[in-house]
Amino acid sequence: MSDIQCIFSLIEEEKARQSRTIELIASENFVSENVLRAAGSCLTNKYAEGYPGKRYYGGCHIVDRIEDLCREQWKQVFHTDYHVNVQPHSGSQANGEAYAAVLKPGDTILSMSLDNGAHLTHGSPVNFSGKLYNVVFYNTDDNGFINMDDVRTKALECRPKLILAGASAYPRIIDFKAFRAIADEVGALLMVDIAHIAGLVAAGCHPSPFEAGCDIITTTTHKTLRGPRGGLIFCKPELAKKVDSAVFPGNQGGPLEHIIAAKAVAAVEACDPSFTAYIRSVVANCRAMADEFIRLGYDLVTGGTDNHLFLVDLTKQNVTGKALQNALDECDITLNKNCVPNEKRSPMVTSGVRVGTAAMTTRGMTADGFVATARVIDRAVKALQADAFNEDFIASAKADVAAIIARIG
Ligand code: DSN
Numbered sequence: 001m002s003d004i005q006c007i008f009s010l011i012e013e014e015k016a017r018q019s020r021t022i023e024l025i026a027s028e029n030f031v032s033e034n035v036l037r038a039a040g041s042c043l044t045n046k047y048a049e050g051y052p053g054k055r056y057y058g059g060c061h062i063v064d065r066i067e068d069l070c071r072e073q074w075k076q077v078f079h080t081d082y083h084v085n086v087q088p089h090s091g092s093q094a095n096g097e098a099y100a101a102v103l104k105p106g107d108t109i110l111s112m113s114l115d116n117g118a119h120l121t122h123g124s125p126v127n128f129s130g131k132l133y134n135v136v137f138y139n140t141d142d143n144g145f146i147n148m149d150d151v152r153t154k155a156l157e158c159r160p161k162l163i164l165a166g167a168s169a170y171p172r173i174i175d176f177k178a179f180r181a182i183a184d185e186v187g188a189l190l191m192v193d194i195a196h197i198a199g200l201v202a203a204g205c206h207p208s209p210f211e212a213g214c215d216i217i218t219t220t221t222h223k224t225l226r227g228p229r230g231g232l233i234f235c236k237p238e239l240a241k242k243v244d245s246a247v248f249p250g251n252q253g254g255p256l257e258h259i260i261a262a263k264a265v266a267a268v269e270a271c272d273p274s275f276t277a278y279i280r281s282v283v284a285n286c287r288a289m290a291d292e293f294i295r296l297g298y299d300l301v302t303g304g305t306d307n308h309l310f311l312v313d314l315t316k317q318n319v320t321g322k323a324l325q326n327a328l329d330e331c332d333i334t335l336n337k338n339c340v341p342n343e344k345r346s347p348m349v350t351s352g353v354r355v356g357t358a359a360m361t362t363r364g365m366t367a368d369g370f371v372a373t374a375r376v377i378d379r380a381v382k383a384l385q386a387d388a389f390n391e392d393f394i395a396s397a398k399a400d401v402a403a404i405i406a407r408i409g
Contacts, residue, residue: 026356073267083240088231166193176212199224203279227266288367321350331397
């Protein structure tokens with residue numbers, strides 16, 4: 001087999017893996033054929049540094065139209081007049097570029113920490129954000145809810161230049177208006193990272209940071225928005241120039257015009273009424289699955305969920321997140337280990353797992369399938385506890401998974 005055949009054979013293997021597994025990673029989804037077509041198109045050949053109408057290279061008149069269309073379409077998704085930059089290659093880059101637009105190195109950011117459910121780029125000491133800026137963290141309470149009293153106290157103490165709201169592993173509604181009030185009280189800018197909940201915001205299933213008057217809003221396009229991998233930055237019009245120059249030439253070179261076209265396709269899809277119905281099912285399925293875990297005796301961080309994900313705290317079961325993730329991999333169920341509030345284990349081990357319903361809802365799984373999946377996961381936990389996670393168990397769990405998937409076609 002040639003090296004190229006080997007690459008395509010591995011892609012086929014991955015396609016088969018995706019098709020036979022139950023995908024519960026809260027940040028993943030399955031894109032449409034049209035998103036794939038645009039992402040795999042000849043636009044990958046084009047260099048287009050700059051912005052529509054102001055490029056550094058020739059031959060950009062067609063990609064200009066695509067990027068303009070993309071920008072306008074994303075404003076429609078969120079019913080907003082905010083400026084949007086569609087060039088960020090990822091959510092992490094979008095966050096770095098948003099900071100660079102309004103902060104200087106050493107400025108203070110008030111943010112939530114990674115172990116409370118935030119993202120690495122929200123100021124983790126091992127990330128550029130924690131190295132470049134002075135980051136002060138607000139906390140969640142003992143049940144895992146964002147503690148708005150702590151946000152206000154810390155904001156009054158540290159007088160941040162920027163307050164950051166948003167998370168990667170937070171199962172509840174975030175009160176953007178309460179953040180806005182605190183930011184106004186201390187004269188801070190308010191940035192919100194909606195990478196996870198963007199689809200819910202678009203579908204009206206989560207309060208909108210646009211309506212709350214947040215200054216900068218970043219997102220990825222590939223989680224609940226079901227688009228290609230990439231980022232977006234929205235900002236109030238008065239910050240548009242600063243944001244655009246922070247993206248290019250500040251942080252990036254040539255934009256990925258094939259991905260921008262795929263983002264445009266995803267935006268058109270997100271404006272279709274069927275997208276709202278999809279997101280409502282994601283949320284309903286998440287509640288059904290979370291309720292089943294509670295019924296089976298598990299502790300969930302915050303006691304449940306309002307969105308597309310929940311966190312199972314396995315402390316009581318004395319099973320680590322890592323052990324369960326690895327065991328479920330063998331049973332064709334994919335999820336990720338996750339820290340829980342007051343985590344005692346390292347981030348590579350953890351005491352919990354994160355479960356999301358966006359991807360399998362796209363595949364057509366309904367509440368029954370999610371409840372059945374919760375029961376397979378419960379059996380895996382019990383097998384680990386009883387030292388009975390063996391070949392026989394794996395074979396029977398895989399058969400259960402295959403049957404659940406067969407029911408969705
Ligand atoms: N890795 C993403 C997630 O799983 O939430 C965040 O970037």
